Amino acid sequence: xxxxxxxxxxxxxxxxxxxxxxxxxxxxxxxxxxxxxxxxxxxxxxxxxxxxxxxxxxxxxxxxxxxxxxxxxxxxxxxxxxxxxxxxxxxxxxxxxxxxxxxxxxxx
Amino acid sequence: xxxxxxxxxxxxxxxxxxxxxxxxxxxxxxxxxxxxxxxxxxxxxxxxxxxxxxxxxxxxxxxxxxxxxxxxxxxxxxxxxxxxxxxxxxxxxxxxxxxxxxxxxxxxxxxxxxxxxxxxxx
Numbered sequence: 001x002x003x004x005x006x007x008x009x010x011x012x013x014x015x016x017x018x019x020x021x022x023x024x025x026x027x028x029x030x031x032x033x034x035x036x037x038x039x040x041x042x043x044x045x046x047x048x049x050x051x052x053x054x055x056x057x058x059x060x061x062x063x064x065x066x067x068x069x070x071x072x073x074x075x076x077x078x079x080x081x082x083x084x085x086x087x088x089x090x091x092x093x094x095x096x097x098x099x100x101x102x103x104x105x106x107x108x
Numbered sequence: 109x110x111x112x113x114x115x116x117x118x119x120x121x122x123x124x125x126x127x128x129x130x131x132x133x134x135x136x137x138x139x140x141x142x143x144x145x146x147x148x149x150x151x152x153x154x155x156x157x158x159x160x161x162x163x164x165x166x167x168x169x170x171x172x173x174x175x176x177x178x179x180x181x182x183x184x185x186x187x188x189x190x191x192x193x194x195x196x197x198x199x200x201x202x203x204x205x206x207x208x209x210x211x212x213x214x215x216x217x218x219x220x221x222x223x224x225x226x227x228x229x230x
Contacts, residue, residue, distance in 0.1 A: 096172065
């Protein structure tokens, strides 16, 4: 099973700042089959990025994904008030599909 | 707009079977482009993939749950279902149903139900 470890656990930033979230895999994620989701309290996750760097339909271009192999990054270029949430990465290259433990982006 | 809605008991006794149904509206579950999945999230913990089903009935399960899980599809009702047997308190979680695959064949869980909390307790 591929274990995904996200860092940091919590990111305290102000609106307008840049957020950089990391997702590290215990083994290589083939074909960059990695997704990022945003989850707000009491809501279902929302897909942001798939295939490591492709934005899902309707996702603002301030969200970008990068990486390959075992190291992946989600970047939010300028935080908007609605971006404060928990972010999860997910790999779908190897069964079982697995999720990271999440990074909380909170208002500083 | 595609919508998914989970339904089923919110309280299940230990050792019994958890049963949930996901009703899909605004689109056909019989499309060859998508898989339909179940994901759960124990309180305060990470998301856990349970398994997927294709409209034809082909299933893919998380090995850690495979001995206890059955996912089935009813295309006539545009629904798919989850059964998890021999539940314990560790199965307490919010259960989500979701569609794997976007409108353009892209990967990812693009559409999600709102989630339903299932508590395992006597």
